[in-house]
Amino acid sequence: MRYDTILLDLDGTLIDSAPDICRAANLLLAEHDLPAITLVQAKSFIGDGAPRLIERAFSAAGRPLDPAKLPTLTERFIDLYETHEPDASCIFPGVVETLAALAASGAKLGLCTNKAQRSTEMVVRTLGLDRWLGAVVGGDALPVRKPHAGHGRAVIEKLGGDIDRAVMVGDSPADMGVARDLGIPSVAVSYGYPRMPVSSLGANFVIDRFDELPATLERLAAEA
Incomplete structure (x- = not known):
C-alpha cells in the first residue's frame, strides 16, 4: 500500500456518537437549571474537544461560561458521558x-x-x-x-x-x-x-x- x-x-x-454526547450535555445543563440543546445543535458542537463543546452548549442555553469553571464542568461532562456505554x-x-x-x-x-x-x-x-x-x-x-x-x-x-x-x-x-x-x-x-x-x-x-x-x-x- x-x-x-x-x-x-x-x-x-x-x-x-452525537446522541450520547447530546444526552451527556443535556444532563450537565439540567444540573445547572438550563434548557436542553437539540441533537442538531449537538452535532454542530462536536469536533473540537469537550471543553469547546461545553462552551457552545452553555452559550446556546443562554449562559456563557466563566472560563475558571470550565475544567470542572469538562470533568463532569466526561463522567456523565461515560455512564452510558455505547453499543455496536x-x-x-x-x-x-x-x-x-x-x-x-x-x-x-x-x-x-x-x-x-x-x-x-x-x-x-x-x-x-x-x-x-x-x-x-x-x-x-x-x-x-x-x-x-x-x-x-x-x-x-x-x-x-x-x-x-x-x-x-x-x-x-x-x-x-x-x-x-x-x-x-x-x-x-x-x-x-x-x-x-x-x-x-x-x-x-x-x-x-x-x-x-x-x-x-x-x-x-x-x-x-
Whole structure:
C-alpha cells in the first residue's frame, strides 16, 4: 500500500456518537437549571474537544461560561458521558469490515481525535475497535490537539509509521487542518458532523461510506 499509515477521526467518522454526547450535555445543563440543546445543535458542537463543546452548549442555553469553571464542568461532562456505554449500533456501516481488511493488508491504523483520552479508550474498548488500532491519541493527551500538526505527528510516531505514507480520514475542519499542516493527503466522509459543506473542507477525496476508503486510498496512490 502506498498509503499504509492511516490517521482516523472517531466521532462522526467511525461512530455516530452525537446522541450520547447530546444526552451527556443535556444532563450537565439540567444540573445547572438550563434548557436542553437539540441533537442538531449537538452535532454542530462536536469536533473540537469537550471543553469547546461545553462552551457552545452553555452559550446556546443562554449562559456563557466563566472560563475558571470550565475544567470542572469538562470533568463532569466526561463522567456523565461515560455512564452510558455505547453499543455496536453506533458504529457506522462498513467500519468494522474496512478496519479489519486494512489491518490485514498491513496498514497501521491510529486514532487522532479531539475526544478526551479516557472517553476515547472506553469507547473503542467497549465497541471492540481497539483490536485494529495501533495508537489512540485523544485531545487531552498532548499539549496540542487537532488541527495542530503535532497531534497527527504524535499518532504517526506511536504507530511507527512514515509521514510520507500517511493519510488523514475525518469529517471536520480540524481533521483537514491537521492533514494540511502535516502536508499529507486527506479523505473526508460525507456523513459526519462537519458544520460546513463537505465540499469546502479541502479534502483530496470525499467518500459517502467508510467501506469506500480502500479504493480511495488506491486512487490517492495513483495520483501521487
